[in-house]
Amino acid sequence: MDHNKHFIGRRNLLKLGSMRALGLTAAASSLLWRVKPVHAAELSAIAPSSLSPSAALQKLIEGNQRxxxxxxxxxxxxxxxxxEVAQAQHPFATLLSCADSRVPAEIVFDQGIGDIFDVRIAGNIATPEAIGSIEYAVVLLGTxxxxxxxxxxxxxxxxxVQNEALPGEISTFVEAILPAVKRVKNQSGDLVDNAVVANVRYQIEQLQRSPLLMERMQSGKLKIVGGRxxxxxxxxxxIA
Known part of the structure; x- marks a missing residue:
């Protein structure tokens, strides 16, 4: 009887020891899982806020290539x-792009949360509201x-290009694009595609009328580029 009690007690002790060992292993694995991303973050490339305009452009280009x-x-x-970005944001690029559902910036450029300040509007037009948003990103966030x-x-x-009557407020963005269409009306090739490129250039010109943006450009802290x-x-x- 005493022998059986001793045997059962020993078996429970071994079982308890095994459970503790498994618990320690699980805890260690959990700790390792949490440490890995932190370590990766510490070893990550240059922080977005420290990128030069040229380096920021290169980062977008490389992301698009991927x-x-x-x-x-x-x-x-x-x-x-x-x-990391819950309390503050430091995007390395600001994009004025079309609201088209087929052109999501973070996917197209293979970026993530807090990397790109997106300003999306049909026809990627530089309305006063869009310019204000861009000025906020460039001047206050430092992109x-x-x-x-x-x-x-x-x-x-x-x-x-078709310049036909449209319902509601849809005609407002058409009016903002018409000056670009007029520039390429007599060019050879596809009129819509020519107008897409001309519109990018025209909207850049509108952005360059912003004293805040121009000040950043002249100081070398901002680069403005076009893309198709x-x-x-x-x-x-x-787009040159």
Missing amino acids: FVQHHPQYPDQSELRLR PLLMVLGHERCGAVTAA YDLDTGIVKM
């Missing part, structure tokens, strides 16, 4: 990143790069 080649890295989309991104077969540009997104290939081509 997207086109179907090798996205999905950066800055972790729980750690979510907590070193501003890109105006048009895209192939843009519906807003097409509407401006190809709906068929996913490629963003720079």
